[in-house]
Amino acid sequence: MNYEPIAAYHFDLAGTAFGAMAKKGEEEKLRKAGIIDMQFRRVKCKYPADTKIAFHVEKGCNPNYLALLVKYAAGDGDIVDVDIKEKGAKEYQSLKHSWGAIWRMDTPKPIKGPISIRITSEGGKTLEQEDVIPEGWKPDTLYPSKLQF
Numbered sequence: 001m002n003y004e005p006i007a008a009y010h011f012d013l014a015g016t017a018f019g020a021m022a023k024k025g026e027e028e029k030l031r032k033a034g035i036i037d038m039q040f041r042r043v044k045c046k047y048p049a050d051t052k053i054a055f056h057v058e059k060g061c062n063p064n065y066l067a068l069l070v071k072y073a074a075g076d077g078d079i080v081d082v083d084i085k086e087k088g089a090k091e092y093q094s095l096k097h098s099w100g101a102i103w104r105m106d107t108p109k110p111i112k113g114p115i116s117i118r119i120t121s122e123g124g125k126t127l128e129q130e131d132v133i134p135e136g137w138k139p140d141t142l143y144p145s146k147l148q149f
Contacts, residue, residue, distance in 0.1 A: 011038070047074050053147045055117060055132060058102065061139040063110035070101045070119065071142070076149035077122030079103075085116040087135065092118055113137045121149055 019027035051072050058067040070079050082103040083092035095103035105111070114131035127147040134143070 009040075011040075044077075045072075045074050047072050051148065052145050053119070053127075053149075054142050054144045056142045057133065057137055057139055059140045063112075064108065065104070065106050066095075066111050067098060067102055067104040068095065068117075070103065072148075073101070073119070073121070074149055076125050079119050080122050081118075081120040083118040084111075085118070087112045087114055092116075117145070119147070123149075125149055 015031045018031045018033070022030035051074070053073050054071045056069040056071055058069055061067055066084070068082065070082065073079055079101065082095045082097075084095060084105070085092045093105065095105045098104045113133055113135040115133035115137065116128065116130040117132050118126060118128040120126045127149065129145050129147050132143055132145045137143070
């Protein structure tokens with residue numbers, strides 16, 4: 001559920017995570033609290049210097065539905081735009097932000113690889129790599145790139 005009218009950021013935590021934050025003996029009380037206010041501080045993701053961004057094609061994807069999890073993006077803030085260009089296309093098409101770091105596209109026309117990807121960070125930096133997702137791409141597969149912010 002998206003609570004954006006209430007808050008720009010929210011955390012959707014499992015009951016186990018809620019229980020782990022509780023005082024001993026009060027785990028169930030915290031699990032049942034529902035929506036709670038919390039203070040947090042965002043930190044930049046840090047990965048070893050040679051770590052590159054990777055794109056995970058999510059489970060359930062098919063030629064008419066593509067969902068990409070952008071992994072290992074370091075430093076420059078959130079990813080604010082993800083675009084793809086299919087084999088033979090002249091222009092990029094924007095994916096829709098689904099949730100977290102997942103971006104998706106629903107299309108009546110099958111998506112054909114290889115797929116080039118362009119990503120833009122909150123800081124305004126844009127990175128692009130041709131043919132990062134190959135022809136014959138498969139769901140639940142991680143495709144590494146040569147990109148990093």
